Amino acid sequence: MLETALTHTLKIRYPIFQAPMAGGPTTPDLIAAVSNAGGLGNLGAGYLTPEQLRTAIQEIRKRTDRPFGVNLFVPEEPTELEEMINQMTDYLNFYREELGIAQNPLIQKSSEAFEEQVQVLLDEKVPVFSFTFGIPPQEVIQTMKQNGTVVIGTATTVEEAKQLEAVGVDVIVAQGSEAGGHRGTFLKSVTQSLVGTLALVPQVVDHVSIPVIAAGGIMDGRGLVASLSLGASAVQMGTAFLACPESGAHTVYKQKILLENEDSTEVTCAYSGKAARGIRTEFMNDMHHYSGKIPGYPIRNSLTRDIRQAAAKANNPEYMSLWAGQGLRLATDHTAAKIVEQTMDQARAAAIRVSLLGIIDD
Template structure:
């Protein structure tokens, strides 16, 4: 008798019932969503990369008040791009000029330049280590050896994102426990760290089996997985778990604005496109008026995170005005498959759907 589909090394290492990981969702995370996924038996995640230390501590405490199950906190190893500390007021004004008419259109105030205040990854990681979170996931690089070593001493599971096979190999060599192989279909940011994101656009169906063959640690598939069929496909490719973002972003418990969730659930998320215009780093979102404007030739883009901060000056008034066409709406290429607004119903449909299809496959593709 073969193993059940959910009895994988990923589930065993993380101490979860189902090897389904909720994508960290960056600024659209919520404590309720992370806890709900963990309580069901998956791994809830919270993206904390843009937060100060005190806020991260409070979030960890709140998640722990909502669940006793394992959960993950996610950080970005690389917190700024070249030029972030030297970018000046003139560059700011040039970048802001592309947004000025739209900010006026929705009744917002024009932004002014202010000094950049960096947030250090090491300081954020220290909060996670001190709090002894169950799982520590990260993108855009590999943490320093001393951080990974302390995490291992404390029994924290580490999950690193790779967008290429070479990045996956580097993560394994650094001692990371699980590698998340992220195909270019995924919504949000491309977490590439060895080459540019534009040179690291491998699809999930190609990236996952090559990564499985290249490393001995468990592989989690991410990118374009939105239903039970996607999970079955990932398992057949050799993955031992999946990470799903857009379908969780569409649920009521996520931190996404209602306009964002509506765009996903009503099929307006087709097509999606890649852009640096929303934050300064390459990311996938719904193709709308704002994305087209930011992708126009000659549009000046500030280094990350300066561009991200600039775009907030449009986001807040655009939300108040109900203008989804002027919002950065993150979504993956399979967003049109997202239909559930209740996170527990979503998870039930995934688990029951996979179980039924797994039986039909007789387990042959999952050994």
């Protein structure tokens, strides 16, 4: 039940993707638990070195023989002016003093080694490759497909989805504005591309002829059935898995996920220079008062890295990035397998409820 053409293609039982979440949450344990339970676990590998990536894939394979996916960031060239970076470094020294760490740290400006990361995925013949933040070179998409890998791109508007289909991706993730984490937007500005999942999914479905995965604010079986009704072939759930025991999220981050509500998040550039939805923090609020310009991604991400890491060490959530979507009140600390099972049980109940409505109307 609830099988779709996509679940057949990917050889998974249920149309449930655990979202790739770079920065630690998507451990091999989490990915394998979701894949073993019948969904598709996904590794958020955007920040991993090629060596770390290879090890993580090997660790996943030790835990499951089911399909899984790996997600990378399409690289962006840093374009910031030295002066803007220096000004920001000065400003951020206040937080460094608070946390008792060194001022004016050396900033690593180079972006992650995308080509080497891609090579690891090719060597390891991963079943699914997804990406966000743009479109990788055509050659990468074609080589992956020839290697037997299913390729998935991320869109936040219909126009982005059409471009992704035109370059040959197999599947599209339609990321609604409710979604936790970074926006995958790559054509217009983020403010012009904040379209809710309920509005985005059917419009993308109508304008492409490849399968669409709904993402953003989907936390349970009700969201799954709603998404399938909109024409999606599966859902991608991130926030729903953040607080489960297999997630690698920091303990205080997990606590915040379980405590906070639908109105606790905001889309911010404060941490990484790229718009992302996360739980409101003191750092985010403070940055509203910064009068200069915040450097863009990935420079900004490097500029705040030492602060986020020191805050995590000190168990201080207020200076950490706590990416989360608007479905927060529905988050649980159940195991990953239970979340998958419960989502399917709720989906069956929701599907019956919806079909009974039809009978009553008749």
